[in-house]
Amino acid sequence: MTPAHTERTEPDTGAAQGLVVEGLRKRFGGHQAVDDVSFTLAPGACLALVGESGSGKTTTVRMLVGLERPDGGTVRLAGRDRSARARGRGERLARAREIQMVFQDPYLSLDPRVPVAACVEEVLRLHTRLDPAGRRARVRELLEQVGLGEREAAALPRRLSGGQRQRVAIARALAVEPRVLVLDEAVAALDVSIQAQILELLGTIRREAGISYLFVTHDLAVVRHVADEVLVLKAGQVVEAGPAGRVLDAPEHPYTRLLLDSVPRRGWDVGQRMPRQDSAR
Template sequence: MTAEPTPLLQVSGLRKTYPGDRTPVVAVDDLSFALRPGGALGIVGESGSGKTTTARMLVGLERPDHGEILVQGTPLAARTRGRAARLARAKAVQIVFQDPYLSLDARLSIGETVDGVLRLHGAPSGAARADRVRELLAQVGLGDREAAALPRQLSGGQRQRAAIARALAVEPAVLVLDEAVSALDVSVQAQVLNLLSDIRRDTGIGLVFVSHDLAVVRYVCDEALVMYRGRTVEHQPVADLLAAPRHPYTRLLLASVPRPGWNPEAIGEQRRELAAADALVR
């Protein structure tokens, strides 16, 4: 019998709370999942579901109260001290945010930004590093003109491609994308999603795609995990989840997508009923 490969990413029992007026606010509660090598997992939910907090814990921007994160079987330290530890964590998991304009240095050209990451992670200097910058930018469909440009001189789609190139520069095991296409036009969304699919196929990188948009998740992911008020309410292959959603919240998400015959009032009533039922359980 062939042994199961070690999950690329293993998350077990993550919990995160924040101070509240009277009691702590539970943002993520007992979250567990595994991502296989080369896999793509969508984490789906509306605002307040806990999905962005999850993304931030995966990359070390938030510390979980409880739980463990393993990348290729190695625990990610909840607190990193020293340059070597920070670089190791960055190499394990990288993130692409919703708005690349805020995460790219406005003073540096795109080529300089990518070069800086390579230099920080010990890439050789000179022609070899310059070639690697061009290779990374070409991988995301950017050329010499875009390499010389400042972020403000590029379109939103080009900036997002540049952010992806910067993340790929460290050759991470896992790439987390937090609403990475939600601010883009539909046609540009499709270009970036195709790009991510190609990168996943060519490199074997694992993707964690955080989104409120089930259509986007269907396009790029194998599995989907649905979060509601910090908890996992459903985790299935994407095709199965869309064809036969098991949880009322998942069905509500699907029903909320505008289409012919769409009834916002009925959806609002379903939302109130779900909130009331959830309050009774809690």
């Protein structure tokens, strides 16, 4: 069978203004971590990058955000090539503003010694020309956008719950108004009800701000409620790709079926913030 990702139609003009990845490759020693990965993420869309540990997901997104340089292939955002090394601090900062990342562990982006408001303001100080009063006002707006108030703003990260810390990490990422938000297992460490709250928040932000999401996960239980399309990786290669409904309901590749069969629970109902029970299981 022809690989799923080669059967997709050419992106339209609108999609080309988004994130376009073509033939991405990365080798570490004798291991081919990423091998000919291609996809398009249109403005305002959400693509789920799915696979088990070691499938190449993390290496792929590290190349997208500039933490790793690809051995081959191209990464373009709004028509601009991001594959080559950035020339100078200004270009590095500009690229960082375009694609922001939210990690599974918020402590990767939060200084545990600094209050939440200052953590968010640090990003604004680095990437904007706002004066102190303007930065403080913007911090309040961002924290309100993710459902946090003055009490959380004054707290140290360790005083917050896991869900609250993840909201702070999202606020930091949104501070520079990115085109693309990479969510790397961003809800994996949260319990069921908090996962649903964060997913609902992310859906609201995407509708209101028009940001594109690359949702990186090994858990297909949440993909249906966040993704328009799904890209399945195995051993660094794309084995299946297509609309989320088709991939989840009628998977073509045995590996995709294996991932679906390993999901302990299916059928999230984000609106009720509780997982539905699947009567067929």
